[in-house]
Amino acid sequence: MSNPIMKESLVPGRNCGACTMCCIDLTIDTPELKKLSGKECEHCTDNEGCNIYSNRPTVCRDWNCLWMIKDAFGEEWRPDRSGLLLNFMVGRDGIPDSYNSQDVIDIRIIHTYGLVKSLKFLDFVCNFIDGGVPILISISGGPGYAASKVFLNDGMADAVKSRDIEGVTKELQKAIQAAIDHPKKRVEIGGE
Numbered sequence: 001m002s003n004p005i006m007k008e009s010l011v012p013g014r015n016c017g018a019c020t021m022c023c024i025d026l027t028i029d030t031p032e033l034k035k036l037s038g039k040e041c042e043h044c045t046d047n048e049g050c051n052i053y054s055n056r057p058t059v060c061r062d063w064n065c066l067w068m069i070k071d072a073f074g075e076e077w078r079p080d081r082s083g084l085l086l087n088f089m090v091g092r093d094g095i096p097d098s099y100n101s102q103d104v105i106d107i108r109i110i111h112t113y114g115l116v117k118s119l120k121f122l123d124f125v126c127n128f129i130d131g132g133v134p135i136l137i138s139i140s141g142g143p144g145y146a147a148s149k150v151f152l153n154d155g156m157a158d159a160v161k162s163r164d165i166e167g168v169t170k171e172l173q174k175a176i177q178a179a180i181d182h183p184k185k186r187v188e189i190g191g192e
């Protein structure tokens with residue numbers, strides 16, 4: 001099924017630079033490139049990003065985080081700086097049928113809770129929940145394990161409606177803790 005937002009073009013002049021967050025965090029299982037979640041791709045470098053960036057495989061070219069396609073996210077939102085890997089999720093696992101938006105946002109918390117506590121972030125979450133866009137908060141499972149995901153919208157609906165920032169923060173913290181406590185599930189890829 002097509003996803004109109006996923007077809008949006010990249011922010012002009014924006015590229016991954018030194019960031020390799022998706023290259024470490026995500027599972028890739030294609031004939032041209034395989035890697036487990038939480039393990040660095042063999043092409044990651046410490047400070048210069050992907051060492052084959054201009055010739056990276058199609059799977060890498062076709063996947064972009066929200067920072068790459070949404071101008072509204074400034075430089076501080078680049079995933080290696082913010083610790084948040086925001087993306088439009090493929091599939092609807094964990095999303096109630098009552099939500100018919102084709103866009104599902106996955107907020108993956110990677111290495112800091114800094115921006116999660118910011119008003120900017122809370123505003124971002126509230127706006128999407130107001131608009132009926134499903135949001136999942138997810139916590140990386142570590143090498144070889146899937147991220148744990150928790151659906152945010154229903155639990156936060158009342159607090160968002162009344163713009164109760166304290167309530168929104170509390171519900172968000174509950175969801176993060178639930179994702180942390182969720183049992184881990186191993187990821188398997190072809191040949192591993």
Ligand code: SF4
Pocket residue numbers: 015016019020021022023063064065066067068078079080085
């Ligand atoms: S997380 Fe975004 S900015 Fe970072 S490497 Fe992936 S696509 Fe590029």
Ligand code: SF4
Pocket residue numbers: 020022023033041042043044049050051052053056057060
């Ligand atoms: S090939 Fe490059 S862009 Fe693709 S996952 Fe590896 S480091 Fe990232």
